[in-house]
Structures are given as C-alpha cells and as structure tokens.
Amino acid sequence: MNLEKENFLRTKLVRHMQQLDPARQPTWGKMSVQHMIEHYAGDAVRNASGRLKMDRIITPPEKLGSMREFLMSERPFKENTRNSLMGEEPGNLHFNTVQAAIGALQQELIFFFEAFARDPQLVTRNPFFGDLNFEQNVQLLYKHALHHLRQFGVEPLNV
8 A cells, every 4th residue: 555645645635736726727628726626526536435336337348457557557647538427528616616626625535534444345436447445546546636736737746
C-alpha cells in the first residue's frame, strides 16, 4: 500500500482544490473548476466508496488486464481522456459555489475512508477497471486527482 498516495487524498487534495481559481480555464477539456470538483467527488469518489453503484463493467474482458496494469502504473491519464459515461458537454452544476462543491468532496473522501475502515475487505465496482479493493481505489483516486489538477495547471507533486 502506498501511504503517500493515501495521505495525499486524506490531507492534501482538498487544499489543492481550495487554491484553484474558480475562473481559471482548463488547459484541456470543457469542465470548469467547479464541474471538475463535482465530477471527481460525485462520480469518482462516490464510486470508489460504493455510494455510487455500477452494475456493469464496460471494458471488454480481454482488455481488463491491460486496464488494471495501467491503473497500477505511474503512467498518468492522457489529456482529453474521454469518459464514455459522460456527455460531450459538462452537465448542470449541483452546488451554488465552488466552496460548497469542495465541502461535498471533503465529505465524500471521509465516507470513502470510513467505508473501508468499517470493511477492509470491501470491493467496489468501477465501470472501467472492474472490481477494486482499497489499494486499487486509492491508486485510481490519486491518479484521477493528479489528472484533473494538471488540467488546471497544478502540479501537486512539485508544490
């Protein structure tokens, strides 16, 4: 288990999100800062904790092994990586402010860590990477967070 990645999610990610200028335009993609935070909290973290249940794995079985290999590697997501579960345009915002979206992100991260503390054997289904345990979910959330922070010009590992 990579404790640095877990620590980043527990103690540093929200601080990086709070430092983003809500008006900053993305380096790539169409999401605003608030769209990105809401997507990360509402889709990624909720899926990792099991609050957002996904019944099926959309990755073909023959590609799942290479997807898992990528997941556990240090290779980043590519810019403009398409999420086939999302529309071409960002959806409606769920919160009135970026600060409220960050508050929701904090709560979802707390729930994620509590869910796995209650049941260390918990496995959640990710539609792209399959059934993931705690370590795999931490890796995915970490990789996903770095991807979106870079989208808005933040290199958290250099800060």
